Amino acid sequence: MARRRISLPEARRISLAAQGFGRKRPKTTINAGHIRRVIDRLGLLQLDYVNVLIPAHYLVIFSRLGAYELSSFHQLVYHGRGFTEQWAHEASIVPAALWPVLEHRRNDYRPYPNSPIMKLKGKSRYLSEVFEMIQHSSPLSSQDLPSFEGPKRRPGDWHRSVPRWALEYHFGKGNIAVADRLPNFQRVYDLPGRLIDREHLMRTMSREQSQSELLRRASRAFGVATLKDLADYYRMSAKEAAPRVQELVEEGFLHAVDVEGWATPAYLAKGVKLPRTITCASLLSPFDPVVWYRPRAERLFGFHYRIEIYVPASKRKWGYYVLPFLLGDRIVARVDLKADRKNRTLLVLASHAEDAIDEARVVNALARELGQLAAWLRLERVKVSQRGLFARALDAAVRNAQR
Numbered sequence: 338m339a340r341r342r343i344s345l346p347e348a349r350r351i352s353l354a355a356q357g358f359g360r361k362r363p364k365t366t367i368n369a370g371h372i373r374r375v376i377d378r379l380g381l382l383q384l385d386y387v388n389v390l391i392p393a394h395y396l397v398i399f400s401r402l403g404a405y406e407l408s409s410f411h412q413l414v415y416h417g418r419g420f421t422e423q424w425a426h427e428a429s430i431v432p433a434a435l436w437p438v439l440e441h442r443r444n445d446y447r448p449y450p451n452s453p454i455m456k457l458k459g460k461s462r463y464l465s466e467v468f469e470m471i472q473h474s475s476p477l478s479s480q481d482l483p484s485f486e487g488p489k490r491r492p493g494d495w496h497r498s499v500p501r502w503a504l505e506y507h508f509g510k511g512n513i514a515v516a517d518r519l520p521n522f523q524r525v526y527d528l529p530g531r532l533i534d535r536e537h538l539m540r541t542m543s544r545e546q547s548q549s550e551l552l553r554r555a556s557r558a559f560g561v562a563t564l565k566d567l568a569d570y571y572r573m574s575a576k577e578a579a580p581r582v583q584e585l586v587e588e589g590f591l592h593a594v595d596v597e598g599w600a601t602p603a604y605l606a607k608g609v610k611l612p613r614t615i616t617c618a619s620l621l622s623p624f625d626p627v628v629w630y631r632p633r634a635e636r637l638f639g640f641h642y643r644i645e646i647y648v649p650a651s652k653r654k655w656g657y658y659v660l661p662f663l664l665g666d667r668i669v670a671r672v673d674l675k676a677d678r679k680n681r682t683l684l685v686l687a688s689h690a691e692d693a694i695d696e697a698r699v700v701n702a703l704a705r706e707l708g709q710l711a712a713w714l715r716l717e718r719v720k721v722s723q724r725g726l727f728a729r730a731l732d733a734a735v736r737n738a739q740r
Contacts, residue, residue: 341605345597348561349637349666350612351605355560356627357401358617358663367405369413375401376420380554380570382430383624384422386522387646389658390674391714394430396622400663404713415517418534422508422515422524425571426629436533437540438547443511454502467503468512476516476527479504548573549581556591556606558626562633563603569630599636615666618702620674620710628661628668640668640691656687656724662703669694670703670727676714683711683719685735690727700727704734 343351353359357378363371375398376382385393395407414420414430421433424442431439448455457463467482474481482500504526507513516527529538542550555570556562562570568578582604585591591604621627623644628634634642642661645653656673663669673687685707690699707719718739721732 340602341592341594343561343594343596343603343605345637346666347611348596348599348603350615351560351609352562352637353615353617353627353663353666354612355558355606355609358615358619358627359612361616362401362403367402367409369409371402372398372405372410372413373419376414376430377432378558379626380431380558381425381435383426383626383629384428384430385622385624387658390660390676392522393622393624396620396660397625399710399713400619400621400625403709411518415515418532421533424509426569427572433533433537436529436537437542438550440511440542441544441547443509446509446511448502448506448509452502453499454506457499463499464503464506467500468507471504471507471513471526471528475513475531476525478519478523478525480523545581548577549584552578552581552585553590556585556604557609559606560609561594561596561603561605563599563601563636565601566630566633567604569633570626596636617663617665618706619663620660620672620706621663621668623658623660627663634668638668642671655689659687662699662706664699664702667691667694669699672703672707672731673724674710676716677720678716681715681717683707683714683716685719685721685728685731687724688721688727688731689725696727696730700730700734701738703731704738707735708738 357375382394382397387393395410398405398410419433420430421436423429423431423435423439425431425435425439454460470482471477479498479501484498484500504513508515508526511529513526514529514532515524516532517525519525551571551573552567555567558570559566564578564582565575567582568575582591586593586604590607592607594603594605596603628640628642631642634640640661645655645659646657655671658675659671659673661668661671668691670688670690672685675684675686677684690696711719719735721728721735723729723732
């Protein structure tokens with residue numbers, strides 16, 4: 338039997354709808370229920386605390402829902418029992434139900450070889466002492482532990498204290514879990530038994546069962562995806578994922594399809610829908626699942642994306658903190674943004690349009706989105722710098738919107 342063939346525009350609409358972009362943003366006040374549904378739909382929220390604009394995971398929610406109170410997000414994630422932090426794609430917020438599914442990752446966890454905690458003399462004793470303190474004095478952060486002189490730092494080492502490395506070691510192994518985040522974003526830790534419901538703590542799964550469940554969630558979050566797309570979602574190798582994907586095909590949960598222009602077969606998740614149109618105008622976080630896997634973003638949108646935070650300034654093509662702009666089912670522009678909190682201004686440091694766009698439609702939609710983003714960040718104005726061929730038109734649209 339011939340495989341179903343899906344056009345590229347159809348693949349984009351399926352994927353964006355699966356990612357929560359099918360409809361206009363809610364007109365009602367955004368509450369915890371809205372936020373919960375977004376995280377549940379995505380299966381995870383990758384954490385990143387670079388604060389040149391706003392921590393990236395907050396922006397993932399804004400892209401789909403619009404303005405919301407960060408206190409509602411914090412209350413839901415850290416003061417309820419529905420979510421927890423774990424290593425998933427990278428460090429991520431995940432539903433608490435994934436605690437048993439990620440057990441094999443915790444069992445496999447090893448700090449990288451050059452980590453100061455691995456070079457520490459008396460490492461085992463020190464780690465045992467730290468864990469005892471957590472058992473008797475938690476919740477606590479690294480600031481609550483006594484200071485400890487570690488190995489001499491070398492150029493390029495991360496500037497973390499030894500107590501912080503020790504806590505992150507126990508977190509990676511699953512001995513402790515994140516109870517809260519302080520205003521400075523530092524983690525507060527406690528024992529998992531005090532934070533995770535017993536039904537999740539007591540559930541056990543084989544590695545194969547866990548991998549299958551992660552791939553189910555990835556496929557629902559993407560709608561249509563290749564093997565490598567699915568594997569990357571929860572940082573699995575394609576070799577590990579391949580037999581599990583085949584099992585899901587045999588089970589009828591995944592259906593092999595051909596997508597126009599894709600060199601490898603794709604898989605359509607059971608029950609996903611093809612919307613007629615995608616109605617959205619959203620700036621995307623650099624760590625949004627829509628764009629975080631570069632090969633997929635190029636296949637799906639013809640959009641080559643690389644965040645240039647770690648690129649020397651003289652070698653940057655687009656800018657330091659560049660956000661893609663999604664309009665309908667296409668990525669049509671990218672802008673380098675910075676929140677100038679002192680002057681209460683959202684700075685657009687560079688503006689770049691993609692090929693073959695309706696410039697007037699794009700600049701007007703982007704100007705509105707920048708205005709909404711600025712208001713959410715409690716900034717009073719948007720200022721467009723004249724860098725990028727798109728800047729002049731965007732500046733005029735922003736000035737017109739701010740009158």
